[in-house]
Amino acid sequence: MSKKIIEPLSVDSVIFGFEEASLEVLLIKRAIKPSFGMWALPGGFIRYDENIDQASARVLEERTGVKGLFMEQLGAFGEVDRFPLGRVITVVYYALVKPGQYKINPGPDASDARWFNVKQLPELPFDHLKILERSLSRLRQQLKYKPIGFNLLPDKFPLLALQELYEAIYDVEFDKPNFRRKIMKMNLLIPLNEKQTGVAHRSARLYKFDKKRYDSLTEKGFIFEM
Amino acid sequence: MSKKIIEPLSVDSVIFGFEEASLEVLLIKRAIKPSFGMWALPGGFIRYDENIDQASARVLEERTGVKGLFMEQLGAFGEVDRFPLGRVITVVYYALVKPGQYKINPGPDASDARWFNVKQLPELPFDHLKILERSLSRLRQQLKYKPIGFNLLPDKFPLLALQELYEAIYDVEFDKPNFRRKIMKMNLLIPLNEKQTGVAHRSARLYKFDKKRYDSLTEKGFIFEM
DNA sequence: TCAAAAGTGTTTGCAATACACCCATGC
DNA sequence: GCATGGGTGTATTGCAAACACTTTTGA
Incomplete structure (x- = not known):
């Protein structure tokens, strides 16, 4: 070359x-x-x-x-x-x-x-x-x-990590229940049968981003919006 | 040079x-x-x-x-x-x-x-x-x-012209009364004491974009959204 | 048993949508 | 008078925001 x-x-x-x-x-x-x-x-x-x-x-x-x-x-x-x-x-x-x-x-x-x-x-x-x-x-x-924030998170992450990502980048705070519902309603996350380990509180379920689903929804006119 | x-x-x-x-x-x-x-x-x-x-x-x-x-x-x-x-x-x-x-x-x-x-x-x-x-x-x-669409319209324009602009660019149709209210609520247009001339129907009031107001609203955190 | 975060349920109010309707003007 | 767009009023619905509440885990 x-x-x-x-x-x-x-x-x-x-x-x-x-x-x-x-x-x-x-x-x-x-x-x-x-x-x-x-x-x-x-x-x-x-x-x-x-x-x-x-x-x-x-x-x-x-x-x-x-x-x-x-x-x-x-x-x-x-x-x-x-x-x-x-x-x-x-x-x-x-x-x-x-x-x-x-x-x-x-x-x-x-x-x-x-x-x-x-x-x-x-x-x-x-x-x-x-x-x-x-x-x-x-x-x-x-x-x-665009759901590009997932490129800043590990492949498997709890919902709060996603919330903290948006909070840090926009310097705002979100209500946890509402944030949770908003994300889940989009159907872009695949819930895994895994949980956090080694945390000093109730361990959270892990999720991964469903890129295939996002692509197919996008073709149908779906618009991701935060 | x-x-x-x-x-x-x-x-x-x-x-x-x-x-x-x-x-x-x-x-x-x-x-x-x-x-x-x-x-x-x-x-x-x-x-x-x-x-x-x-x-x-x-x-x-x-x-x-x-x-x-x-x-x-x-x-x-x-x-x-x-x-x-x-x-x-x-x-x-x-x-x-x-x-x-x-x-x-x-x-x-x-x-x-x-x-x-x-x-x-x-x-x-x-x-x-x-x-x-x-x-x-x-x-x-x-x-x-961003309200940059005004750069495609004359300085003075009727509301329908703005609606047609968005309709043409996004290839959609809007409900006239609702579009009107949405725009007016933003308070970004200055109504003029002028009307259309030479049209074969009731002549519409003309408006101009209030750039100063947009700038000051933006500073206060206002987000334009269509 | 306490702290901390996970997660659910419910009320409220605003805002987008849909659509019925009257007004003004030129032909 | 009728076609065309100007412009107003209002019922409905969906959804985001606010917040009270229960659950699970580790120390």
Whole structure:
């Protein structure tokens, strides 16, 4: 595979995770200039023989070890002076990873990588803060009418985990009984014959997302709405 | 102003208009190779001294004569073989124009330009059909919770025009009294002391969109929803 | 037996829907 | 007078919000 890159074009990734009931984003500590040593979004350049989706998927796999991560394009960012060393336009993707199914790898251009709570971000270089804010608002928007939140949860989860996910991302609180009913009425969850273990209270039933059912309902005009 | 361009990067515009109660898109007839003579989306290259928004705004003004058209970025399209003469990634914007406030100009690379009903499109070159479909679905999505539909109507319009706009774009029918009440309850329209003229029925009151009120309501957490 | 979360039941009020009806205008 | 759209009134229904309540588990 040729590694010849398209010079004025990069991809950057906003990787979201949900850990300890709060929304987190994966940042890398830059080991290259410019902005050496700063925490920043992971990224890379686009090669001549791959499309932009593939470039983004490659970067995501490099950093998380996961193939086929959920990702979606946010858009292109192209202020004239956004990158100090030259005119580089970047295409941004945001991605969602499930807890415990990845292995963080800083990559060749970074000395470290870790999760940051989206409410406690370090100073970011270039236009990365703007990119992150836009990703977050797109995520919030998408979550309202697409069931992509399941990509932030383990395959099997109790209902409260789903509720906490929405509460953390929108910074609101829901009534548990009502939330429960709303979700169950959609018929998008498959109840499992498994329960939580090791909790200091009544253990909850686990569910998994029924993607097939969602797809078939969507074809019939069903619209997911939170 | 330097006209030096960034070679592997173009902008394309999906310009929507609302004419005769149906949603239309502006296409140009290509007067350059490749795909000479085909109807296609208008576009151009990005210059070194402008950001991508500016590049898109420039293209939009070239074709419609209107400065400051409503526009929003759809995203970047970058299949390896999308353009036959070389690797060109394009950043797409969709724009909305009000009836009668523009003057169509094919531009230097086209021999003609005209509106096409989105349901009766000619054959399009490259990935332009995919781009158009994605623009349309983004437009439908955005229209649901942002009052951008007013950018497709004249400044002064009767309520039925707004209803017809939503009906045409979503291909549904609404109950007139209910639609009316729903809109009026939002308090986003300023009733004018003007009426339609030259219609063969009772003339309707005209309204204009109250952008200031929308902005202030939005700050307070109001969410527009159709 | 207490804390904490799981899970059920029920009341209430708002808002979308459906539809009957009268009003104004041009031909 | 009749066709066409403008515009108002009102009954019905469904559903989301609020909250009281019982159940299960671990410590």
